[in-house]
Amino acid sequence: MEFAYIPSPSRGVLHLGPIPLRGYAFCIIIGVFVAVWLGNKRWIARGGRPGTVADIAVWAVPFGLVGGRLYHVITDYQLYFSEGQDWVDAFKIWEGGLGIWGAIAFGAVGAWIGCRRRGIPLPAWADALAPGIALAQAIGRWGNWFNQELYGRKTDLPWALEITSSTDGRVPGHYHPMFLYESLWCIGVAALVIWADRRFKLGHGRAFGVYVAAYCVGRFWIEYMRVDEAHEILGLRLNCWTAIALFLLAVLYVVLSARRRPGREEVVEPDASDEDTGTGTDTGTDTDADEDGAAVDLDKKPEAEKSEAVKSDDGEAVADSDPGSSEAKDDTKKDDVKDEAGTAKKS
DSSP states (O other): OOOOOBOOOSOSEEEETTEEEEHHHHHHHHHHHHHHHHHHHHHHHTTOOTTHHHHHHHHHHHHHHHHHHHHHHHHTTHHHHSTTOOGGGGGOGGGSOOOHHHHHHHHHHHHHHHHHHHTOOHHHHHHHHHHHHHHHHHHHTHHHHHTTOOOBSBOOOTTOEEEOOOGGGOOOEEEOOHHHHHHHHHHHHHHHHHHHHHHHTOOTTHHHHHHHHHHHHHHHHHHHHBOSOOOEETTEEHHHHHHHHHHHHHHHHHHHHHHHSOSOOSOSSTTHHHHHSOOSHHHHHHHHHHHHHHHHHHHHHHHHHHHSOEEOTTSOEEOOSSHHHHHHHHHHHHHHHHHHHHHHHHO
C-alpha cells in the first residue's frame, strides 16, 4: 500500500560549473546568518552597539565549527580510525558530522576571546544570541536531510522520511524524520527563550541557560529514537547522558544566578549609550545658547548698576559703578566742605 512520505534528495551537492554547492554547508551558513541577525537586534535592544554581535561571531563561529567537528570525530572515532576507514575523512566536514555540544563549548571559548577584546560581559552576549542559536540549529538540521542522515525507527506515518541511499550501512526504507523533529523543537526553543526573556527580564546568562535546558529535553528523546550506531552507557546513547548532565547544570545555573544577581545588566556595552543618544550638535547648541545668554546678562548688569544712583547727604545723585565715580565723589565732598567754610566766614 502506497502512503505519503518525505522524499530525500538524490544528492546533497550541486555543481555550479567547477564550484560545488553542498546542501549541508549551505544550511549551516544560512543558520549562522540568521543567528547573527537576530542576535544583533536583541543586542541593540539591550543597549549595545550595532555590529558588535557580528564582530564577536567572527571569533565564535570558527571555534564552534572546530569544536563541533572534534566532538563528532572523538565520539564516533570508529567511522574514521577503525579498520577499512580512511582517517582523512575526518576533515571532510561538508559530508556532515558536527556535534552541537562541542560546537557550543568551543564557540563559547571564541566568544569569550571576542568579548574580552571588546570589554563586554560574555553572559550578556550569550543571552542576546541564545534564540538565534536555536534557530541556526533548526536550519542546520536540514543539512542532514540533504545527506540522508539523522533518522529514527521505521514508520508508515504520512510524514515518514524516505531513505534511498545504501552507503555507510544505511538500509533503504521509511523512517521517522528525526532531523525534522529536532528542527521543529529548536524553533519552539527559540520562541520559549524569547517569551521567557520578555516575561522575566532574564539577564546574566539566564536566557542562555533556558536555551540549553530546553534544548537538552528535546535532544534526549530525539537521541532515544535514533537507530544509527552510537556508543552507549548503561543502555543509553552517549548523547542522552550528555543531555541529562547539561540539563541539570543549566537549571542549577539559572537558579543560582537568579538568587545571586537578579534582574538584567544595566550596561551591556561600555559607552554605547553615549554614542547612540543624539548627535551632540543639538546638545551643544543648547549649551552654547545658555552660555551666550549668561554672557548677555553679565554685560547688562553693569548698565543696570550704572542706572542706579547713589544719593549723597545733600540729595545729589552720584554713580558708584566704576572706579572713576569714586574719585568724582571724593572731589564733590571736598568742594562741599570748601563751600560750607566760605559761607561760615561770610556770616
